[in-house]
Each structure stands twice: as C-alpha cells, then as structure tokens.
C-alpha cells in the first residue's frame with residue numbers, strides 16, 4: 552500500500568511536521584513543575600477546543616446549508632427567539648470559563664515560583680545574576696561562581712535567587728518550567744526541580760540588547776549528589792581565585808574563564824548589595 556494514497560495519511564504527515572519543532576522545550580518537561588505546567592496548558596487547550604471545534608464546523612455547515620442557492624433550507628422571516636440556542640450559546644461557555652478559572656486559580660497558587668518544593672532533600676541555593684550578556688551563577692555555600700553553566704543534582708529542589716546587574720532579563724529553563732524576571736535592585740525567587748539527569752537549555756526570554764543572543768546557558772542535572780560534588784571539586788581546582796574585588800563586576804567581563812572561587816563571602820555580598 553502506498554502511504555500517500557489516502558488523505559488521512561497526508562493529514563498525519565502534516566501533524567508530524569507541525570510538531571517537529573516542539574522538542575526540548577515546555578513540551579518535553581524534565582521535572583514535576585514543568586510537567587504540571589505542560590498538563591495545565593494541554594488541559595486548557597483541549598477544554599477550549601470544546602467551543603472552537605463546533606464553531607468551525609457550524610460556520611462551514613451553515614454557510615453551505617443557508618447559501619442562497621441552497622434548496623433544502625427553510626425561510627423563516629418571523630423567527631426571533633430560541634431558548635434551546637440561548638441555553639447552548641451561553642450555558643456551555645459559562646461552564647467552560649468557570650472550569651478554566653477554577654483550574655487557573657488553583658494551579659497558579661500550587662505552582663507559585665516562590666513556593667518551596669518539598670522533598671526529603673534540602674534545597675540547593677544558587678544566586679543568579681544577569682550581566683551584559685552572560686549569566687553568573689553564585690553558589691554561596693560552596694563558595695564558587697560559574698559563568699553560563701549551572702549544575703545541580705537530580706531530584707533535589709533548587710532555589711534560585713535571581714537579580715540583574717544591568718538591564719532587565721528573564722531567567723528561563725524551558726524544560727524545568729517557570730520563567731521569571733531578573734531585575735536590577737530586586738531579587739526574584741524561583742523554585743525548580745529536575746527529575747531527569749542530563750543537559751537542559753537555559754535562556755533569557757526577555758530581549759535585552761545587542762548581545763542578547765549569547766545569553767544562553769547550560770543547566771546540567773547531575774546524576775546524583777556525588778556527581779554534583781565532583782563538579783564542585785573540579786570548579787574549586789580549576790577556578791580563578793577571587794581574593795579582593797574593587798567593587799566591580801569587570802573581572803567577569805574581562806575574563807573568559809568559566810569558573811571562579813572565592814574564600815570570603817563578603818566579597819560577593821558587597822557586589823550583590
């Protein structure tokens with residue numbers, strides 16, 4: 552049988568191409584937050600189709616049935632009201648909107664970015680600073696800094712404290728969910744978790760200037776705590792030592808080295824304030 556013989560197969564092929572670009576983002580979630588958000592989008596989409604599909608169908612059906620050349624339609628000049636139609640055209644949207652409102656209200660509270668994710672692991676705290684045009688990841692407890700690379704263990708909640716040293720950006724790891732703004736003078740909190748090890752892409756989803764297209768980072772979800780600790784060890788061994796800073800971020804702009812180590816947290820604190 553030839554695949555291209557039936558219309559149905561063309562239709563299937565169309566959908567394959569349509570969905571081709573949808574890998575790696577919010578449609579292939581890697582953590583519970585992102586899974587919940589994907590489901591919310593899909594449920595809302597399907598619920599809205601309850602209205603959209605009949606409307607498309609009726610538009611076509613009515614224009615054929617009541618076309619001026621059509622012979623099987625009735626001419627009804629004195630018709631003015633139908634409770635049945637009113638019931639459908641008001642009743643169904645009211646039910647759907649009530650359902651969507653209920654769902655959105657509950658999910659936005661449940662998936663509040665600031666809310667801590669409860670597991671039996673303590674969350675890992677990472678400070679994120681957006682610069683022109685790179686991402687700085689500060690691990691206060693581990694006393695390290697890495698540029699455009701963030702590593703955390705799988706199944707351990709991560710608590711990001713996000714700010715900007717320049718213009719406004721938006722911190723977003725699509726496969727883990729929830730984008731949040733990085734703003735100067737403010738700290739946005741974001742809780743995420745990754746339940747699969749591997750590389751996730753990170754971006755800024757808010758246009759911020761000419762070097763914006765380079766504001767991408769790798770978010771590695773380490774297989775377990777041991778892998779995470781060995782990464783920390785590697786950074787401490789290879790990172791450039793920060794002993795004193797003249798109150799500026801210039802060192803991060805000039806230096807193309809990816810990792811930094813600091814012995815005294817006051818150095819970093821001074822920069823963040």
Ligand SMILES: [Cu+2]
Pocket residue numbers: none
């Ligand atoms: Cu906005």
